[in-house]
Amino acid sequence: MKKEKLVEAIASAINSLEKAVKALVDKDEEKLSGQLWQASSDSEYALFLFSLIQQKEPASLGSSWKSKVRLKKVDVEAALALTHDLLRDAQENIQKNGFQEAYEKTWMARGYLLKAQQKLEKAKKEKERQ
Numbered sequence: 001m002k003k004e005k006l007v008e009a010i011a012s013a014i015n016s017l018e019k020a021v022k023a024l025v026d027k028d029e030e031k032l033s034g035q036l037w038q039a040s041s042d043s044e045y046a047l048f049l050f051s052l053i054q055q056k057e058p059a060s061l062g063s064s065w066k067s068k069v070r071l072k073k074v075d076v077e078a079a080l081a082l083t084h085d086l087l088r089d090a091q092e093n094i095q096k097n098g099f100q101e102a103y104e105k106t107w108m109a110r111g112y113l114l115k116a117q118q119k120l121e122k123a124k125k126e127k128e129r130q
Helices: 002-025 029-054 064-068 076-093 099-129
Strands: none
Touching: 002 029, 002 076, 002 099, 029 076, 029 099, 076 099
């Protein structure tokens, strides 16, 4: 059951990302922000589900690799593309029961989504000042 919910959460995040890309092309900042928020929410939910799996499999989903991961500074467009690729890979790994790799990719994707949201918020505040 958790596997199906994981697949659904990641599929929903991917769907929101695709809508965010369309909003970016259309220069609809409000829709872009909303879709990024939804993708972030779905990614967080997927990470929560991974944590439930971890309770059953204590040796998996460790966090020692997190300190080695450094997210690159990227613009919103690049962050969306990287996130999309990471979530697609995570989706494939879940189907193959590669939960550790899927968890890592989802965690990194969530990081890129947060960076994209920060950049959008910063740009919005700068526009308001001018």
